[in-house]
Amino acid sequence: xxxxxxxxxxxxxxxxxxxxxxxxxxxxxxxxxxxxxxxxxxxxxxxxxxxxxxxxxxxxxxxxxxxxxxxxxxxxxxxxxxxxxxxxxxxxxxxxxxxxxxxxxxxxxxxxxxxxxxxxxxxxxxxxxxxxxxxxxxxxxxxxx
Amino acid sequence: xxxxxxxxxxxxxxxxxxxxxxxxxxxxxxxxxxxxxxxxxxxxxxxxxxxxxxxxxxxxxxxxxxxxx
Numbered sequence: 374x375x376x377x378x379x380x381x382x383x384x385x386x387x388x389x390x391x392x393x394x395x396x397x398x399x400x401x402x403x404x405x406x407x408x409x410x411x412x413x414x415x416x417x418x419x420x421x422x423x424x425x426x427x428x429x430x431x432x433x434x435x436x437x438x439x440x441x442x443x444x445x446x447x448x449x450x451x452x453x454x455x456x457x458x459x460x461x462x463x464x465x466x467x468x469x470x471x472x473x474x475x476x477x478x479x480x481x482x483x484x485x486x487x488x489x490x491x492x493x494x495x496x497x498x499x500x501x502x503x504x505x506x507x508x509x510x511x512x513x514x515x516x517x518x
Numbered sequence: 519x520x521x522x523x524x525x526x527x528x529x530x531x532x533x534x535x536x537x538x539x540x541x542x543x544x545x546x547x548x549x550x551x552x553x554x555x556x557x558x559x560x561x562x563x564x565x566x567x568x569x570x571x572x573x574x575x576x577x578x579x580x581x582x583x584x585x586x587x
């Protein structure tokens with residue numbers, strides 16, 4: 374339906390803390406490890422520990438240590454690996470942001486399904502123009518009486 | 519009444535109520551936000567629930583990528 378037929382428009386958001394809380398180790402550690410293995414196979418990435426909201430990865434036998442706690446990352450590296458470590462940090466930050474977006478979309482869909490059941494009549498992934506920026510979004514349609 | 523919830527990156531949503539009166543649209547929007555909160559998705563309003571008119575910025579659909587449901 375064209376937007377010019379809408380009666381009302383409402384904008385809302387969850388907090389950053391809410392988004393970060395979605396990045397638990399059980400859903401994040403495998404995704405990050407696979408990404409590191411694909412991007413940095415020569416550094417032999419390993420998942421050292423994963424529990425709750427904390428994960429620790431080693432690359433290059435521990436010369437680079439990547440720690441994710443509550444969705445936030447830190448990296449420690451030897452002097453020789455500093456540049457590489459910063460590149461990894463930037464890439465994994467983008468990966469976590471995308472993963473949080475996916476998890477949030479799924480959380481909204483689950484909540485709507487639980488509450489509205491068959492009145493949730495469609496769910497689609499779409500591209501939108503958000504103030505000049507092309508973004509991927511999910512659109513859920515409710516048909517209410 | 520048809521309501522569309524567009525879930526955007528960084529935990530943002532935009533809710534479009536496509537028919538009914540503005541008062542009905544406001545009530546439906548508030549009810550949906552309350553239900554989301556009950557289901558563990560506490561959304562904070564960014565500004566007011568706005569009556570659609572020229573000048574209200576909002577997302578525009580460019581392309582449907584795929585159906586999930």
